[in-house]
Amino acid sequence: MVKSILFVGVGGQGIILASKILTEGLLKFGYDVKMSEVHGMAQRGGSVTTQVRFGDKVYSPLIGEGEADVVVSFEKVEAVRWINYLKKDGKLIVNDYEIFSLPVLIGKENYPTNIEEELEKSGVNFKLFNAAKIAEEIGNIKTQNMVILGALVKSLGLENLDWEGVIKEVLPEKLVDINTKAFKYGLSI
Numbered sequence: 001m002v003k004s005i006l007f008v009g010v011g012g013q014g015i016i017l018a019s020k021i022l023t024e025g026l027l028k029f030g031y032d033v034k035m036s037e038v039h040g041m042a043q044r045g046g047s048v049t050t051q052v053r054f055g056d057k058v059y060s061p062l063i064g065e066g067e068a069d070v071v072v073s074f075e076k077v078e079a080v081r082w083i084n085y086l087k088k089d090g091k092l093i094v095n096d097y098e099i100f101s102l103p104v105l106i107g108k109e110n111y112p113t114n115i116e117e118e119l120e121k122s123g124v125n126f127k128l129f130n131a132a133k134i135a136e137e138i139g140n141i142k143t144q145n146m147v148i149l150g151a152l153v154k155s156l157g158l159e160n161l162d163w164e165g166v167i168k169e170v171l172p173e174k175l176v177d178i179n180t181k182a183f184k185y186g187l188s189i
Contacts, residue, residue: 002055003156004063007083009074009098011048014145017170018072019050021149025158025166026054035060047078057175072152074131075099076115083122091155092119092126095148102144129189137183143182150186159187 004122005022009015016037026033031054038049051063063085073079074094079094086092103109112118119126129151135144146167149165153159168176 002053002058003069004055005052005065005084005156006063006068006071006082007048007050007052007074007114007123008078009048009095011046013048013074013099014052014142015074017150018145021163021170022054022152023054025163026052026162026172028166029161032056032058034058036061043111048079050062052146056094062092064148070152070155072148074148075140076138077112079126080112080115080118081118083124089141090125092124093151093155094119094126094128094146095144096128096130097130097132108175116136127155127189131186134185138182138185140178140182143179146182147186147189148178151189153183154185156188 007015007019019035023033023035033052033054036051040050051061066087068085069092070091070093071082071089073096074093075097079092086172098111100111104111116128131144131147132141134147135141153163164180165182167180171179
């Protein structure tokens with residue numbers, strides 16, 4: 001059985017790093033894993049997506065509409081933008097965090113204010129929490145990706161794997177402690 005995870009957000013949020021840690025961990029623990037990333041204009045605040053598929057045997061990294069077991073949104077608007085990729089019985093993990101696009105910043109558009117209502121109306125199974133606020137309380141807002149990754153790992157039922165060891169292997173030593181702390185907090189969400 002293959003599981004499909006779609007990470008979505010905005011450049012600079014650590015989406016690719018989170019998906020790489022997930023991929024490394026899944027490989028280490030014996031899964032066949034395929035990963036694909038798209039980060040075109042990410043350096044300019046553009047959309048970033050990463051697709052991770054894992055199981056006994058995976059033939060393609062690509063996730064079609066209606067095929068994701070979990071959509072992990074690092075920014076609220078991205079949750080609405082990508083919700084059509086979620087399976088009917090899938091899970092949506094949403095960071096209650098706003099990043100304004102250029103049209104919003106220059107006053108040409110308004111940032112949507114009814115995102116939670118839209119998600120509730122859609123009937124999808126979603127979990128909304130502010131990973132950025134949690135990461136700030138831990139000591140570094142840049143660890144919000146690890147908070148989100150911890151919540152994802154819990155939702156997948158993979159908490160019993162040695163994620164601390166994977167984090168130690170992937171990150172520089174000076175970043176391990178705070179990122180491990182953020183990841184553990186995410187496991188409690």
